Amino acid sequence: MKITSLSARAVDCGFNSQKLQTSRVASPMSRFPRFAEQRASWMWPTKKVFVRVTGEDGLTGWGCTNGGEIVEMIVNAHLSRLLVGEEIGEIPALNEMMAAALLPNDRSGFAMMAVAGIDIALWDLTAKARSLPLAEVLGGAGGETLPVYITTPRPEAFAGTSWPGLKAAAPYGPEAGEEGLAENVALMRRFAQAAGDGVPIMIDAFLAWDADYTLRFAEACADLPLAWIEDPIHPQDIDGLQKIRREMDPGIDLALGNFAFSRADCADLLRSGVVGVLQPDVAWAGGITEVRRILAMAEAAQTPVILHNTCEQPWALALAAACQGDALVECVDRGETSPLYELMGPRPDITDGRVAVPLDPEGNRPPQIALTAFDAGANHTKGG
Structure with a gap:
């Protein structure tokens, strides 16, 4: 089964309003008084990034990661054009290909979050195609x-x-x-x-x-x-x-x-x-x-x-x-x-x-807020 479309959307799911973000919690920024009292005052892009992969049989796999607009851009502007048209069967090979494509520039946080979001979606699609829970x-x-x-x-x-x-x-x-x-x-x-x-x-x-x-x-x-x-x-x-x-x-x-x-x-x-x-x-x-x-x-x-x-x-x-x-x-x-x-x-x-342990063969199902974001950006769903 080939990948026919792959895209990502960054969605504000309220991460920065969580108590661990709004209380005093030590961080690398604690030594700067302006940012010491709340993690939310300095955190990296905190929108959740939903990744959607569709196969030629019409099934859809979903992944989710962090990194907001930065990770969304890496998926849509770079990785999606490399994967559309590829066979889904060998996910480890696709994972290696994505990492290799990012290696000249980055192999750390945001880059690997982008790889992770796609990889999770590919596994979800594979499980759905087999009508099995991912754990199986x-x-x-x-x-x-x-x-x-x-x-x-x-x-x-x-x-x-x-x-x-x-x-x-x-x-x-x-x-x-x-x-x-x-x-x-x-x-x-x-x-x-x-x-x-x-x-x-x-x-x-x-x-x-x-x-x-x-x-x-x-x-x-x-x-x-x-x-x-x-x-x-x-x-x-x-x-x-x-x-x-x-x-x-x-x-x-x-x-x-x-x-x-x-x-x-x-x-x-x-x-x-x-x-x-x-x-x-x-x-x-x-x-x-x-x-x-x-x-x-x-x-x-x-x-x-x-x-x-x-x-x-x-x-x-x-x-x-x-x-x-x-x-x-x-x-x-x-x-x-x-x-x-x-x-x-x-x-x-x-x-x-x-x-x-999640044992639902229907796999990952994103909330309506994510689906709405994809509908709003439907013109970007193929090849980024």
């Missing part, structure tokens, strides 16, 4: 549910529940001095109290810290069940990460890979010997095809993988179920009514700390 196409789900931990700004809401872990977003970095460090540690004490005995807690520093600050924080949390510190510094700062790993309590892992956008990035991290948990995002790191390669590398390195922001991505849940068995996955707490849970299908069913 990827090898078959080992069970109907997966254990899921929660990333949340409100730990007390999950006290006494069955979640296998609670993760905080750090509000402060080194720019806030001793007072900010004390606030970060106090936050973790709140999380530990809410989690209860035997439940691990974690913290995401979102590239806001440095090696010395990370070590001071870890020492201050020595009496807490801190399982990992996520992305304390940039993943390319291997020297800094190795310093942290040498000097930090070995019982605390480094969770890295959220900002590793390809198997090459993940290979660098794995070779460094610092990774306790690898966390690539399927919608950022080249899609299902590339993340399958990453999973194989991590397995060879005996490093556990938790796919980033899993519960907002039905394809990520399917991939975890088919290729990882009973792997732990992540749910980001957006509150009770966030549309981000339902961008490509029904809100995931989470009960007693486990999330249902």
Whole structure:
């Protein structure tokens, strides 16, 4: 089956109005006072990018990624003209072709988000053509549910529940001095109290810290069940990460890979010997095809993988179920009514700390807001 049309649309789905965007959360921009109080004040283009691929039999596959108008442009102005007319059967070859076409200019964030959006749509189209759930196409789900931990700004809401872990977003970095460090540690004490005995807690520093600050924080949390510190510094700062790993309590892992956008990035991290948990995002790191390669590398390195922001991505849940068995996955707490849970299908069913694996053969189904955006731009649907 050949690809007859491929296009992308950037749609504002309210990402910047989410609580994690409107509260104080540490980031690489925290040291600039103008941008310290809200991530929404500086974030990269936050529109969701929906990708539609149509085959010659009329079936349509859908993908979704981030990067707003930048990723939309990469898909429509560059990648779509390369793929229209190609056979869908060998998705890994198409994935390699897209990456090669971008390699002279970029092989990181926005570029690999564009590849990911198309790759996810190609897999969705393949599953629909076979009338099978994606998890079955990827090898078959080992069970109907997966254990899921929660990333949340409100730990007390999950006290006494069955979640296998609670993760905080750090509000402060080194720019806030001793007072900010004390606030970060106090936050973790709140999380530990809410989690209860035997439940691990974690913290995401979102590239806001440095090696010395990370070590001071870890020492201050020595009496807490801190399982990992996520992305304390940039993943390319291997020297800094190795310093942290040498000097930090070995019982605390480094969770890295959220900002590793390809198997090459993940290979660098794995070779460094610092990774306790690898966390690539399927919608950022080249899609299902590339993340399958990453999973194989991590397995060879005996490093556990938790796919980033899993519960907002039905394809990520399917991939975890088919290729990882009973792997732990992540749910980001957006509150009770966030549309981000339902961008490509029904809100995931989470009960007693486990999330249902999507097994609907109808696959990805974008919301009306995305379909309207495609209808408005119908003159761009073939070859970009």
